[in-house]
Amino acid sequence: MAIAELEVRLLLEAIFDRYHYDFRSYAMASLKRRLAQACDSLHVTTVSGLQERVLHEPESFSQLLQYLTVQVSDMFRDPGFFLALRRQVLPVLATYPSIKVWCAGCSAGEEAYSLAILLHEEGLLDRSIIYATDINAQSLRMASTGVFTLERLRGFTENHRRAGGKCSLSDYYHASQDSKDLVIMDASLRRKITFSDHSLATDNVFSEMHLITCRNVLIYFDHALQTRALRLFSDSLVRGGFLGLGSKESLRFTEASEQFTDFSLPERIYRRKAS
């Protein structure tokens, strides 16, 4: 094994042992790039140097964690996906007395709020609960406040419209009292979303879901972890429940494809098989 790869493996073992974050089955090529960036920002020259820092200075671990986990997302990212949810999936979910949605890998909450808005616009939010999970505590704290910059939210307006938005996105947020550049998502949306810590690598099923979205998360996992996560999704979904992936993710190269049927292949929406 090349030294660089050995150093990465040792670091990931150390992080797992010491901090119980499991990155050991992350896709290696992009992980290596992010570790190289972390080395630069923490002023160490090797991944072994990074290991010394995170073991002896716990505060530097939280810095490293931002490199390993933070993914930036947009509201109503890939509007076609949300349009397909609106037109094809929500009418099916509407037949259930109550609806549970799991947004796995929610980062700063963009997608969770998008789902809440979508459910509201289709008249389903009152009987829905959205679980939004991530492993990054800092992201979860940010997400649960519902605070975004005005500039970013304005940038999401066009996405919302293309996703079939029924009114202006600005109807769903109001100005923060702290800063004119910040806005807060409406409490009516926030109270329907439960943000919590959950790891697709180490945690298990926590509720029965009707819709799971996990977009641009699986690309960072290796094949084994991808298989674990998809198994977890299949075990969490009701029969006929829906799974939405990122626009360049698919079940093609996994064994999990046996547990799902294609629902909307262009939008990467799958359905758990009935039996």
Place this chain on the structure above:
Amino acid sequence: MTRRFDLVVIGGSAGAIEVLGKVLAGLTDRFSPAVAIVIHLPPEGPNVLHEVFATPGSPPMKPAEDKEPINPGTIYFAPPDYHLLVESGRTFALSQDDRLHFSRPAVDVLFESAAEAYGDRLMGVILSGANSDGAQGLRAVADAGGMAVVQALESAEMIAMPAAALEAVPDSIEVNVSALADLLRTHGVLNDR
């Protein structure tokens, strides 16, 4: 004996599409290495390069997918708005990590990861382009024992990218468009059947 490669990585931006059209048109299904291509395009654009370049008799062309095994003789294109990487088990990976040189996909990301995975079984080719993306990647290809190839400046519509690559890897092989097509055929077409 002619040197053989398992993978050819190609990167370019402005001015690279026409070059690629000519070069890929010269390949047939007897071309044995896999080819992975990053071209800088707008993030919102459609995922259609494989349709643009396909001609009757050309090798199979498709967008690269996450976790997809890299098959010999197939030409893969990075999808818009994703970095394309090569894993050590010779599969593709996609990521949405930060842009590099304002670009996603970035040539450096593909080349550096491919150099680790393929070592001296890799050829890296930098075409016309308007920024310095790819220079560091081509350096990694050369350092890992791969062959570094750069489009000759006088044949490039935009020289920033090939010029940066030449500065990073001064002993790169410089080729014009027709010489590049010949070079690929020389190293990639199996004659002995």
